[in-house]
Structures are given as structure tokens and as C-alpha cells.
Amino acid sequence: MTSMIVRAPLHWLAAQLPTVLWLTTMWVLLWGDLAIGTIIAGAVVASLCYAAARLPVIPVRLRFRPLRVLRLASAIGLDLLTSSVRVAFHVLWRPRQVRGAIVEVPMRTDSDFLLAMTSSALSLVTGSVVIELNRSEGVVYVHGLPIESERAVARLRRQARTTEELFAHAFGTSEDIAKFEHEAEGTDRKEER
């Protein structure tokens, strides 16, 4: 991550505003009432915490596409449901014979944020826990649970890539998406060979 160069106080203030707003929201939620006093106290505490901790300002390069996010959320919700039921089933039915596999999944995005989001979401979707992330080459290693055959390996890889695609389209900047499409074409061709 690049270190932040503070150009002007105003710029710095604008950059820290979202964090302070979020901390204030959390404070109000924890108190559980929307009185003016609570909000002011929250804003004060949040700014003090922010100033005391000297949190770095991280330039967030993300876009938010509501429809795509909705699609992503429903896909992940559905996946969480099926994978929970599946894991619960394996708990009850011969848990000692379940075999897994560690699968290499090359990622096509190059954005830190998208990679982080995708890899943590992968733990929630069907049969996978991310074990290792190779940032320089953009490869994640995923442990899939009920995997016996090559076909299941391919399915896991396909699913991880679908998750990545959903994230890229939901949160990526247009630059990210262009890069993603470009990379996707390249890897698809590689797979065909």
C-alpha cells in the first residue's frame, strides 16, 4: 500500500471524514438511542480516537454499484446457506472420511481491496477456506471440503473465480473492471490450450 502524502489540511479532513462518520454511527448504535447528545458525544469520541491513534489515511479506490452489490449479496447469501447445510450434513454423515483438496486459483484482479474482499468471502461460500495468498502473483490457495475428483477441483476453481468476478463488478473502479476483463481473456485462452 502506498503511503499517504498529506497535501492540504482540507484534503486530510475530507479523507478521514468517512472513518469518523462510521465510528460515530457505531457509537450511536451501541448506545441504542438517536439523541442529539449521543451523536455529538460520539463524534467527539470518534475524532479524539482518530487523532490519538494517528490512523493512516488509506486511499480507497472502490466504486459502489448498488445493483451489482445486491446481486453479489444474494449470491453469497445463497451460497452461505447451501454450504452451511452441506457442511452440517458432512458433520453428521461420516465426518472422518471427508477428504479435501488444496486448489490453486489465479486471481484476475490486481486491486488490494478486491483481493482482500474476495478472499475473505471465499471462506463463507461453498466448501472453501483460503489458506495462502500470494500477493505478488495474485494467486490464492483454497482448501475445499468434499473434494474427491478432478471435477470437484474444477468446480471449486470455477466458483472461486465467479465470486471474484462478482466482487470486481460490484466494487471495482472502471479501471479495475477493464483490467479484469483483459486478464480474464488471457486466462481463458490459457485454459483452453
Place this chain on the structure above:
Amino acid sequence: MMATIADWAAVGCLLVGALLSFAAGVGLIRFPDLLSRMHTAAKPQVLGLLLILVGIGIRLAPEPRVGVLVLIALFQILTVPVASHIAARAAYRTGRIRRDLISVDELQAELDSAEAAAQPDPGPGRN
């Protein structure tokens, strides 16, 4: 009428959530190795807790304290994947996994070649 429907929905959520949490707990004991245990910790456990929170939320609905439930759900979703990732990674790196339970391991091949490439430098090559 509406209240009855909401109550039944809450009961359903609480029951299914409790069942999933129970399955996650049993899984921690019955699964043979850490990697598969991480699956139960990451999936049925999260969904179980979410459902329980939804159930409580339906009962509490007009109360402003529902916000706390939302925060719990949010932080659960944010932290559990990271925790299971770290535990799985540490287990893998220290060799505490059951090889006989893994049918394909593409990470081992990658680590081996990385180590061969960085021969004079001992240890696991890179991060």
C-alpha cells in the same frame, strides 16, 4: 395476525440457527483435522449466529437496540473468515495437517519450487 406471523418467523429463525450452531459445534469434535474444522467454524457457525440474530431482531423490532445486533452480525462476517484463514495458514505452515485427508495439494508443489529457487536462503521462501 401480523404479530403471530412475525413470532413464528422468529421461532423458525431461532430454531434453525440453533441447529446450525449445534452442527458447527459437533463438527469441531467430529471432523478429523484442523482444515475441515475450520469449515464448520466458518460456515454453519456464521449462518447459525446470523439466523439467531434475525430471530431476536424480529422480536425486538421497533426497539433501537436492534442496531447492536446489526453490529454483531457485521463484525462476525468481517472477522470469522480472517480468523479461519489465519488458523488454516498457520496449521499448514507448521505441518499440522493430515496429508491422507487431502486428495490434491497444489500449494505444496508451489512451495517446493519456491524453496528450490531460493536455495541459499533457508525457510519458506516468501510470504
